[in-house]
Amino acid sequence: SPSDPDLVERARKAKEKLGDKVFVLGHHYQRDEVIQFADVTGDSFKLARDAAARPEAEYIVFCGVHFMAESADILTSDDQKVVLPDLAAGCSMADMATAEQVAECWDVLTEAGIAEQVVPVSYMNSSADIKAFTGKHGGTICTSSNAKRALDWAFEQGEKVLFLPDQHLGRNTAVRDMGMSLEDCVLYNPHKPNGGLTADELRAAKMILWRGHCSVHGRFSLDSVNDVRERIPGVNVLVHPECRHEVVAAADYVGSTEYIIKALEAAPAGSKWAIGTELNLVRRLANRFAPEGKEIVFLDKTVCFCSTMNRIDLPHLVWALESLAEGNLVNRIEVDKETEAFAKLALERMLALP
Ligand code: 13P
Numbered sequence: 001s002p003s004d005p006d007l008v009e010r011a012r013k014a015k016e017k018l019g020d021k022v023f024v025l026g027h028h029y030q031r032d033e034v035i036q037f038a039d040v041t042g043d044s045f046k047l048a049r050d051a052a053a054r055p056e057a058e059y060i061v062f063c064g065v066h067f068m069a070e071s072a073d074i075l076t077s078d079d080q081k082v083v084l085p086d087l088a089a090g091c092s093m094a095d096m097a098t099a100e101q102v103a104e105c106w107d108v109l110t111e112a113g114i115a116e117q118v119v120p121v122s123y124m125n126s127s128a129d130i131k132a133f134t135g136k137h138g139g140t141i142c143t144s145s146n147a148k149r150a151l152d153w154a155f156e157q158g159e160k161v162l163f164l165p166d167q168h169l170g171r172n173t174a175v176r177d178m179g180m181s182l183e184d185c186v187l188y189n190p191h192k193p194n195g196g197l198t199a200d201e202l203r204a205a206k207m208i209l210w211r212g213h214c215s216v217h218g219r220f221s222l223d224s225v226n227d228v229r230e231r232i233p234g235v236n237v238l239v240h241p242e243c244r245h246e247v248v249a250a251a252d253y254v255g256s257t258e259y260i261i262k263a264l265e266a267a268p269a270g271s272k273w274a275i276g277t278e279l280n281l282v283r284r285l286a287n288r289f290a291p292e293g294k295e296i297v298f299l300d301k302t303v304c305f306c307s308t309m310n311r312i313d314l315p316h317l318v319w320a321l322e323s324l325a326e327g328n329l330v331n332r333i334e335v336d337k338e339t340e341a342f343a344k345l346a347l348e349r350m351l352a353l354p
């Protein structure tokens with residue numbers, strides 16, 4: 001829907017007043033009405049780096065979700081303030097792994113006698129607490145674009161990986177990119193005693209996958225792939241690795257948000273694409289590439305936004321910018337010092353990956 005012209009004008013004015021003091025980051029899944037005010041757009045990893053590369057900006061307004069704002073706070077200097085325009089913009093996947101649950105899991109691994117062999121690898125889409133756990137136990141963070149490199153590194157450090165919190169990215173990377181079998185992976189369910197696994201099952205596993213998933217990407221099904229192939233002959237199916245294994249196995253191409261954008265930029269005129277990722281991004285890409293004769297459709301028939309990403313809307317952005325312009329620091333996301341130190345260790349291991 002077109003943005004309210006009054007709000008557009010107010011956002012523009014507040015941003016102008018703040019000048020270089022503010023830097024607005026927009027994740028690819030954000031609404032158009034918000035993206036128009038982003039100084040840069042990108043995936044969660046790129047945005048965290050972009051924030052760190054702007055030391056002159058006193059305020060980083062993060063249009064994305066909570067774990068991204070935390071990562072930006074960890075990677076920026078202490079006097080830079082990261083602001084999330086709506087504090088309710090969380091991530092259901094990140095919420096599926098709490099610090100208590102992960103500490104309990106480590107106890108289970110210790111009791112099974114395998115904790116020393118296990119290297120934690122945590123997806124960027126996790127809380128600062130989980131990143132700190134990862135750093136403390138010798139592990140690294142990964143994103144959807146460097147998951148294979150992170151796993152290669154982890155298997156040089158130990159014999160087993162505990163992958164948090166997205167089972168699908170973990171399984172897809174292990175099976176698709178690393179040549180492991182589905183039997184090499186076990187699923188740790190934090191809601192069951194001992195994760196629902198026996199000590200023998202844990203000892204036999206190479207990949208211990210946390211039972212988390214993305215509520216958006218988890219909705220794509222094998223049926224959606226089969227349907228679109230029937231509807232659009234010759235279509236290329238391109239999906240995000242947060243999709244379920246059978247969807248990824250049936251797709252033509254698999255990759256992160258940035259990969260998807262690059263693949264479409266390189267696609268020839270006349271080609272047809274069905275994309276399995278968040279709808280705000282797919283719609284923007286469809287509009288952007290339509291004039292070049294590239295037909296881009298959403299992989300599913302039902303509408304599928306990320307509801308928490310969508311919480312950041314123009315009214316919230318205007319409120320945050322106007323508050324900052326009046327000297328009121330609102331909705332600051334600040335990670336405590338100890339958590340930050342260990343989380344940073346894990347993030348820096350990722351940045352040092354070959
Ligand atoms: P990226 O931003 O790393 O592409 O991850 C996708 C996602 O689900 C973000 O919330």
Ligand code: SF4
Nearest residue numbers: 091092093214216306
């Ligand atoms: Fe979390 Fe999925 Fe939304 Fe990304 S798209 S913020 S992983 S729920």
